[in-house]
Amino acid sequence: MIRIGQRAWTDYAIAAVLLTGILLTMVYERVQLLRTGREIVLPIRPVDPRDLFKGDFVRLGYDISETKLALKADVSTRAGTRAFVTLQQSTADDVWSVAAVTPQRPANVAANQVVLAAKVYYSRLTYGIERYYVPEGTGPKLENQARTGKLSAIVAVNAKGEAAIKGLMLDGKKIYDEPLL
Amino acid sequence: MQRYRSRLEQDLARWQAAGFVTSANVQAIKADADARGGGVGLAPVLATLAAVLIGFAAMSFVAANWQAMGKLSRLTVIFGSLWALVGGSYALSARNLPRLADAALLAAVAVFGAGIMLVAQMYHMDGNPPDAVWLWGIGALAVGLLLRANSVLAAALVLFVVWSWMEAMTGNLMFGFDRSTGSRIHWGFLPYWAAVAVGVAVTRWRFGLHLLAIALTQWVIASGYMVGRGDLLSGHGPVLIVGLLLMAASILAGETIDRWRQISGTMLNYGMVIAFAGAIALQFVVDKSGSYTLITGLLALAGILGTLAWAWRTDNRPAMWIAYICFAVEIFSLYLKKVGTLLGTSGFFLGTGLMVAAFAYVAYRLHDSRAIKPGVAA
Numbered sequence: 128m129i130r131i132g133q134r135a136w137t138d139y140a141i142a143a144v145l146l147t148g149i150l151l152t153m154v155y156e157r158v159q160l161l162r163t164g165r166e167i168v169l170p171i172r173p174v175d176p177r178d179l180f181k182g183d184f185v186r187l188g189y190d191i192s193e194t195k196l197a198l199k200a201d202v203s204t205r206a207g208t209r210a211f212v213t214l215q216q217s218t219a220d221d222v223w224s225v226a227a228v229t230p231q232r233p234a235n236v237a238a239n240q241v242v243l244a245a246k247v248y249y250s251r252l253t254y255g256i257e258r259y260y261v262p263e264g265t266g267p268k269l270e271n272q273a274r275t276g277k278l279s280a281i282v283a284v285n286a287k288g289e290a291a292i293k294g295l296m297l298d299g300k301k302i303y304d305e306p307l308l
Numbered sequence: 309m310q311r312y313r314s315r316l317e318q319d320l321a322r323w324q325a326a327g328f329v330t331s332a333n334v335q336a337i338k339a340d341a342d343a344r345g346g347g348v349g350l351a352p353v354l355a356t357l358a359a360v361l362i363g364f365a366a367m368s369f370v371a372a373n374w375q376a377m378g379k380l381s382r383l384t385v386i387f388g389s390l391w392a393l394v395g396g397s398y399a400l401s402a403r404n405l406p407r408l409a410d411a412a413l414l415a416a417v418a419v420f421g422a423g424i425m426l427v428a429q430m431y432h433m434d435g436n437p438p439d440a441v442w443l444w445g446i447g448a449l450a451v452g453l454l455l456r457a458n459s460v461l462a463a464a465l466v467l468f469v470v471w472s473w474m475e476a477m478t479g480n481l482m483f484g485f486d487r488s489t490g491s492r493i494h495w496g497f498l499p500y501w502a503a504v505a506v507g508v509a510v511t512r513w514r515f516g517l518h519l520l521a522i523a524l525t526q527w528v529i530a531s532g533y534m535v536g537r538g539d540l541l542s543g544h545g546p547v548l549i550v551g552l553l554l555m556a557a558s559i560l561a562g563e564t565i566d567r568w569r570q571i572s573g574t575m576l577n578y579g580m581v582i583a584f585a586g587a588i589a590l591q592f593v594v595d596k597s598g599s600y601t602l603i604t605g606l607l608a609l610a611g612i613l614g615t616l617a618w619a620w621r622t623d624n625r626p627a628m629w630i631a632y633i634c635f636a637v638e639i640f641s642l643y644l645k646k647v648g649t650l651l652g653t654s655g656f657f658l659g660t661g662l663m664v665a666a667f668a669y670v671a672y673r674l675h676d677s678r679a680i681k682p683g684v685a686a
Contacts, residue, residue, distance in 0.1 A: 134401050134409075134455050142413075142451045143394040146420045147387055149447055150427060154383065157431040184429075246436075258434035262375045292432040305430075308380045 158307045160291045164283030165241055167214065167223050168296065171278040184260045185269050187280060187292075191243075192252050194225050208247040211288060212254075215240045228252070232288070244288030256282055256290045259303075272297050316341055352407035356459060359411045362393075363418025370426045379430050386423040390416055397455075410457045417448045417460055421467075438474035441467055445500065453507045461507040462519055468504070469523050472497040476534055493531045501527070521578050529585040544589040551583025559618060573624045580615055580627065584634045587611070592641050602656065605642050609660055612638060613667065 172188045191214060208230075215226040216239045226240065227233065236242055245252040259280075261269055272278060281293040281301070294304040320337060323329045329337070366389065377385075397412035421444040427433070428440060445467035452461035472494045501523060508516035528550055535543035554575050557565070562572035591604045612634050619627035639657075647656040 134398070136398055136402075138454050139394055139398040139401075142454050143391050143416075145450055145454075146390060146394075146416070146423075146447050149443065150383075150386070150420070150423045153424070153427045154431075157427070157433070161431070184432075253434075255433065255435045259432050260429045263372050306379060308378075308383075 154308075157291060160285045160289055161283045161293055161307055164285040164289075164291065166293065167216075167241055167282050167284060168221075169223060169280050169282055171273065171280055171295075184258045185266055185273075187257050187259055189254075189256075189280070191223070191225050192254075192257075194228060194250070194252055210245045210247055210252065212243045212245045212252060213240055214243060241284050242288050243284060243290055254290050256280065256292050259292060259295065269295075272302070313341060349407070352411060355408050355411035356414060359415035359418065359459075362415045363422070366419045366422035367425065370422050370429060382426060382430065383423075386419060386426055390419050390423065393419060410459045413451060413455060413457045414459045414463060417444075417451055417463055420444065420447045438471050441471040441474060445471055449500070449503055449507070453503070453510075456507070456511050458508075458511055458513045458516060461504055461511070461513075461516060464507075465501070465504045465519055465523055468497060468500040469526065471500075472527065473530075476530070493534045494527075497527055518574075521574070525578050525582055528582055532586060532589060544586045544593070546586075548583055548586030548590060551579045551581070551586055554579025555583060555615070562622070573622065573627065576615075576619070576624060577626050577630055580630050580634065583611070584608075584637075588637065588641065592645055601642070601645060601647050605638070605647060605656070606660070608638050609635070613664065617667075617671075 169189050169191060172190055172193075191212065194212070211229050211232045212225055213227040213229070213233055213236065214223040215237070216223050218239075223241070228245075232242060243254050245254050259269075276297045277299075279296045281296060281304075282290050283293050284290050295302050316337070320329065320334050324331060324334055366386070369385075374382075393412050393416035397409045397416065400406075400409035400412060424440050424444055428435075445464050448460055448464035448467055451457065452464050475496070476494050501520065504523075505520050508520060528547055532544040532547035558572045558576040558579060565572040565575070587604075587608050591601065591608060612631055616628060616631040616635070619625075619631055642656070643653065647653045
């Protein structure tokens with residue numbers, strides 16, 4: 128093995144800046160999404176308790192994850208297919224529910240609608256908001272709350288349809304509300 | 309290193325006694341061996357292990373999701389250790405301790421990976437899990453190329469292999485891949501493999517070449533399984549052909565290749581592993597029996613014995629060992645699968661046993677005639 132001289136400190140500086148930059152970009156994009164994204168509240172359906180707590184995160188299921196295939200006749204059900212889900216807020220109870228599932232982003236979106244980018248797995252849709260990390264050992268508590276009360280997620284959605292969890296609500300009260308930084 | 313040194317001393321003593329070297333030569337050779345250092349010292353090995361431990365510490369720190377510490381403080385810890393390790397690596401490099409410097413860089417890359425997980429956890433990100441491993445690999449690759457650090461390049465390669473498997477698994481197995489759509493070969497792996505290869509070429513790292521070969525070998529073999537299950541020939545057939553082509557190139561053009569770089573023997577080894585993996589799949593994963601098993605079994609055994617003979621002729625020890633292992637696996641698989649009936653299997657083994665015994669006799673005669681006339685052929 129041949130070493131091509133000693134390494135320059137500038138190369139080290141570039142390496143450190145690069146790695147830090149990648150991480151900061153991740154944080155920045157997420158904070159932007161949480162700060163500026165439109166806020167919607169999605170009810171969490173009781174997830175199979177055996178599945179709910181998995182290590183240090185809780186798996187969340189949503190009503191909008193279980194869309195019947197009839198709704199998306201023109202969307203392939205092949206695993207990993209991208210789809211756009213238009214949610215509409217009902218005037219009666221403020222709940223967001225699926226209005227349409229389309230392969231492309233719909234051109235016209237009404238004021239009481241929001242579009243989420245999703246991935247198809249079988250007849251399920253995932254939005255990247257299915258995990259909620261909790262401090263070590265507190266998972267079972269949240270699991271109990273989900274079964275006894277009405278749990279919902281506060282979700283921020285940006286213009287691209289990306290979604291991020293802002294916090295959790297139990298019976299209309301915020302139980303987890305995290306600072307951006 | 310220690311082993312090489314003691315062997316060298318024994319040999320030198322013998323050569324000096326035989327009058328091949330003078331005592332001045334012996335001193336010069338010993339001095340050269342000491343000056344070169346080479347080998348792998350204990351300190352760098354321990355430092356590399358320490359780097360792995362630090363990496364695991366960082367990852368457990370993330371997994372604990374210790375919320376007594378705010379998000380900003382957690383990020384500060386990650387960035388702080390990242391910069392400290394990169395800075396430490398520079399300090400070690402400046403003191404001309406390149407291997408220790410590489411260990412520190414490896415730890416920095418591990419902390420970077422923990423950082424990705426930490427950010428994902430802090431913001432409850434639940435995207436495509438392979439993406440996180442890919443991003444980690446990109447960071448490792450960039451640092452490895454920039455600072456020409458072998459252990460970091462190796463880490464990047466491992467991460468890309470893991471990423472490739474995760475991509476294949478999430479698309480293929482976990483979510484019921486639709487076989488009718490055909491191939492699911494992960495071509496995306498190759499450019500990253502090539503990028504690591506560039507780094508290894510720059511540092512001229514010999515062991516890195518083996519890592520690259522192993523990574524590519526597993527990719528070729530796995531690709532055979534990624535193609536639809538119902539279509540074995542289109543999946544494992546090409547794997548077998550790729551392996552045989554490598555072996556053929558090594559056998560037919562070995563001398564030409566070796567004039568460029570001494571790799572024809574190694575080519576044979578990897579070619580044999582690939583070809584045999586394809587052959588095993590074609591023989592035993594497919595649901596056929598009787599004459600199919602008989603013919604393919606005979607062909608496989610003939611191929612293995614032929615390679616063994618070639619390996620012996622060219623004094624390629626690793627190839628001989630690989631051939632022995634292939635032979636054992638082949639025989640055992642045939643025994644489990646059965647050639648027709650049990651009695652038929654017994655007849656098959658007896659027949660091939662007698663044939664191999666005949667080869668052994670011929671080989672013995674050949675060896676014998678060479679032993680009588682030393683210096684001829686061999």
